[in-house]
Amino acid sequence: MSAHSGQPLVIPFERVGMDDVGLVGGKNASLGEMVQHLVPKGIPIPPGFAVTSHAYWLFLDATGLRERIREILSDLQFRDLNNLADHGRRVRETILKAEMPEELQRAMLDAYHELSAKGGKPLDVAVRSSATAEDLPGASFAGQQESYLNIHGDAALLDAARKCYASLFTDRAIVYREENHFDHLKVALSIGVQQMVRSDLACSGVMFTLDTESGFRDVVLINASYGLGESIVKGLVNPDQYFIFKPTLDRIHRPIVGQRLGNKETKIVYQDKGQVPTTTIKVPAGDRQRFCLTDDEALALARYGVEIEKYYSERSGHAEPMDIEWAKDGNDGTLFIVQARPETVVANRDRSVIEEYRLEKKGRILVKGLSVGERIGSGHVRVLRDAKNISTFKDGEVLVAPMTDPDWVPVMKRAAAIVTDSGGRPCHAAIVSRELGTPAVVGTGNATTELTDGQLVTVSCAEGEEGKVYEGALPFHIDRTPVAHLEKPKTKIMMNLADPDQAFDHSFIPNEGVGLARLEFVFTNFVGIHPLALLHPERVRDAETKKKIDQLTRGYRDRSAFMVDRLAEGVGRIAAAFYPKDVIVRASDFKTNEYAGLLGGADFEPTEANPMIGWRGSSRYYDPKYEEAFLLECRAFRKVREEMGLTNLIVMIPFCRTPEEGKAVLDTMAKAGLVRGKDGLQVYVMVEIPSNVILAEEFAALFDGFSIGSNDLTQLILGVDRDSEIVSRLYDEKNEAVLRAIRHVIRVGKEKNIKVGICGQAPSDDPAFAEFLVREGIDSISLNPDTVFKTTLAVIKMEKRLRKKS
Numbered sequence: 001m002s003a004h005s006g007q008p009l010v011i012p013f014e015r016v017g018m019d020d021v022g023l024v025g026g027k028n029a030s031l032g033e034m035v036q037h038l039v040p041k042g043i044p045i046p047p048g049f050a051v052t053s054h055a056y057w058l059f060l061d062a063t064g065l066r067e068r069i070r071e072i073l074s075d076l077q078f079r080d081l082n083n084l085a086d087h088g089r090r091v092r093e094t095i096l097k098a099e100m101p102e103e104l105q106r107a108m109l110d111a112y113h114e115l116s117a118k119g120g121k122p123l124d125v126a127v128r129s130s131a132t133a134e135d136l137p138g139a140s141f142a143g144q145q146e147s148y149l150n151i152h153g154d155a156a157l158l159d160a161a162r163k164c165y166a167s168l169f170t171d172r173a174i175v176y177r178e179e180n181h182f183d184h185l186k187v188a189l190s191i192g193v194q195q196m197v198r199s200d201l202a203c204s205g206v207m208f209t210l211d212t213e214s215g216f217r218d219v220v221l222i223n224a225s226y227g228l229g230e231s232i233v234k235g236l237v238n239p240d241q242y243f244i245f246k247p248t249l250d251r252i253h254r255p256i257v258g259q260r261l262g263n264k265e266t267k268i269v270y271q272d273k274g275q276v277p278t279t280t281i282k283v284p285a286g287d288r289q290r291f292c293l294t295d296d297e298a299l300a301l302a303r304y305g306v307e308i309e310k311y312y313s314e315r316s317g318h319a320e321p322m323d324i325e326w327a328k329d330g331n332d333g334t335l336f337i338v339q340a341r342p343e344t345v346v347a348n349r350d351r352s353v354i355e356e357y358r359l360e361k362k363g364r365i366l367v368k369g370l371s372v373g374e375r376i377g378s379g380h381v382r383v384l385r386d387a388k389n390i391s392t393f394k395d396g397e398v399l400v401a402p403m404t405d406p407d408w409v410p411v412m413k414r415a416a417a418i419v420t421d422s423g424g425r426p427c428h429a430a431i432v433s434r435e436l437g438t439p440a441v442v443g444t445g446n447a448t449t450e451l452t453d454g455q456l457v458t459v460s461c462a463e464g465e466e467g468k469v470y471e472g473a474l475p476f477h478i479d480r481t482p483v484a485h486l487e488k489p490k491t492k493i494m495m496n497l498a499d500p501d502q503a504f505d506h507s508f509i510p511n512e513g514v515g516l517a518r519l520e521f522v523f524t525n526f527v528g529i530h531p532l533a534l535l536h537p538e539r540v541r542d543a544e545t546k547k548k549i550d551q552l553t554r555g556y557r558d559r560s561a562f563m564v565d566r567l568a569e570g571v572g573r574i575a576a577a578f579y580p581k582d583v584i585v586r587a588s589d590f591k592t593n594e595y596a597g598l599l600g601g602a603d604f605e606p607t608e609a610n611p612m613i614g615w616r617g618s619s620r621y622y623d624p625k626y627e628e629a630f631l632l633e634c635r636a637f638r639k640v641r642e643e644m645g646l647t648n649l650i651v652m653i654p655f656c657r658t659p660e661e662g663k664a665v666l667d668t669m670a671k672a673g674l675v676r677g678k679d680g681l682q683v684y685v686m687v688e689i690p691s692n693v694i695l696a697e698e699f700a701a702l703f704d705g706f707s708i709g710s711n712d713l714t715q716l717i718l719g720v721d722r723d724s725e726i727v728s729r730l731y732d733e734k735n736e737a738v739l740r741a742i743r744h745v746i747r748v749g750k751e752k753n754i755k756v757g758i759c760g761q762a763p764s765d766d767p768a769f770a771e772f773l774v775r776e777g778i779d780s781i782s783l784n785p786d787t788v789f790k791t792t793l794a795v796i797k798m799e800k801r802l803r804k805k806s
Helices: 018-037 053-063 065-075 081-097 102-119 154-169 171-179 295-316 387-392 406-412 428-436 500-506 519-527 531-535 543-552 559-578 592-596 627-643 659-671 690-694 696-700 710-718 736-752 767-776 785-805
Strands: 010-012 048-051 124-131 147-152 189-195 203-208 219-226 240-245 256-260 266-270 278-282 322-328 335-342 353-359 365-372 376-383 398-401 417-420 440-442 456-460 466-471 476-482 492-497 514-518 583-586 649-653 683-687 705-708 755-759 780-783
Touching: 010 018, 010 102, 018 048, 018 053, 018 124, 018 189, 018 295, 018 335, 048 102, 053 065, 053 102, 053 189, 065 081, 081 154, 081 171, 081 387, 081 406, 102 154, 102 189, 124 154, 147 154, 154 171, 154 189, 171 406, 203 295, 219 295, 240 295, 240 559, 256 295, 256 559, 295 322, 295 335, 353 456, 365 417, 365 428, 376 417, 387 406, 398 406, 406 428, 417 428, 417 456, 428 440, 440 466, 492 500, 492 755, 492 785, 500 559, 514 519, 514 559, 514 755, 514 780, 519 559, 531 543, 531 559, 531 627, 559 583, 559 627, 583 705, 627 649, 627 659, 649 659, 659 683, 659 696, 683 690, 683 696, 690 696, 690 710, 690 736, 696 705, 696 736, 705 736, 710 736, 736 755, 736 767, 767 785, 780 785
Parallel strands: 376 398, 398 417, 417 440, 492 514, 492 780, 514 583, 583 649, 649 683, 683 705, 705 755, 755 780
Antiparallel strands: 010 048, 048 189, 124 147, 124 189, 203 219, 203 322, 219 240, 240 256, 266 278, 322 335, 353 476, 365 440, 365 466, 376 456, 456 466
């Protein structure tokens, strides 16, 4: 260790911590904190050292750079992009030409040699910038300074350090300090030198201890791709993605509640020869088509993430979601944590008001990609293929680019929306758009060729995981709902859900769980194949259909496992979002014509004149012609409850015509190990057929709860086809016959001590119907998410009024 005026120039990571941000910057302070406190807990972190802020000031003072930089920046006009580019370039060139003081060179090289001594030869290291004003609450921005990888030898280390110092004056860093009112000559740069992990031989990525889109805090989100992590951050690839549920993450449970295979077309690897230390190469097709982490490795990383979050939260005294970089060593398979910092964007989002953007109409879709955020923006397109051309950009335009890096930040701040060809949700464009609150659609593949300058478009991120760019300026509105102090009514207000991708976001709406999760949506969007076509591919006659099924199930030797895994993932995502509240999942209730629409379905389904009252629901489950397919559903439910630990899952049986049929279904479920009462499993039945009402006592003896399906019940009590416009005037859920049926079911439920709920829109559409349900003492009302708040307020008023009357 050397010193300047008695101050240290170099300090090993194990001797610095979060109290030393002013000395070693945010990144190095966090690394030192983890080396001291988390390595002893078994979390692998590569060793290294920090070159301190004192070293930076020594460099500037010994070379006269301080005065020279002040002189160059004296007439800076940072909002003038040409002026900004000229001043930034001149400062960087001045720093790169300066000779580093011998005292500083000696201190850095001594520390490097000491780090290398254990291996017996000079180490390959990462040289990272760590500014003393970055990674601070309220002043965080992605990629302000540079990092240099695969640095080998004394000369290369000193050269990389000088480049780090110069990167303190990139255009984006200058703008960042100007906008945050930091004096350029009062912000120092520390440098971190860390042993490289050979992830070029394996994989690496970014991990967040919350969902970066919704802010849901009970998951770890892992992004993974082959080679060095810069591929992900730079948006060169769409990475693999894993969602892992934290509350049940232990050695017994394996709660992977989401998994997406990325394209991973290229990877960045070390280059042993030449001036450039890394290069980008193609990933073989076979590697692209499989996940780069095993499930066990993803779970291990998630446990590291949880431990890191726990430590930082305890240290700060409040919940501290984390943004973590990791790398897998290709030599021995060790998973290393290489950086960690608090996530300061999504975690600080105000949830006292729920804000929902809604398109009022839709138009022609021009391109699609991954949505970032949940907002909508519109404007004229500006296609920029290089950051050198950003001076042509006008405020309020839609930025369309192949990808972005930190040099694009000044123009990204002025955009109404951002659209890129490449990248996944952890890429630079996504990170910055979240910080700005700007809607972004990334990874479109073709935006720069399909969209043209001046074209008027609407960019929508308000429709789930898929972001869309529409032609024209479409009208939209924003619903803002204050939820901070909403009281709970006695009647439970639950939600109807279909799309697992929206579950995390909808969990923030005040609710008592999910009263109806429709498995049909998960079937269609997560599986897409008729279950019997998976079990009996030899019976699929169409060659093109067989080819599509082969493509969807690639990597699965047991095709039935494909369906079990995909169903479990979709159901598990919903159950995790609302855990530990009840999540009632209805078993598949397709009609024969709908089953026939699945891939391969036409070869297994009969043609029925009236599928609505034909071979659907319970009548399929125990039928020898379909039982083996239903058993796959049961295996998926069992996986969610037993492997993922999500015991809040309740199974609901639809269209059960007789008690005998109910018993047959329960017996069939038991064949798959899904036994009512085992490990607390509850099984509900839909009340949607007159026989369910007439024989309510008998059904109550078999099941743990009733869920009234008022749409089908009204149709079948009144004998009215609800889809027929001709007799639609007769379809009325408030008809006395329907009301008497519902009243009877609620009464039986109370007598038999089983739960009774209703899942339909009638209570939100008609206050009189809702008041009838509340007055009769129904346990729960399940509604579509967009009507939950309105109906909750109405039910609270009804309950107060009824209490006064009594």
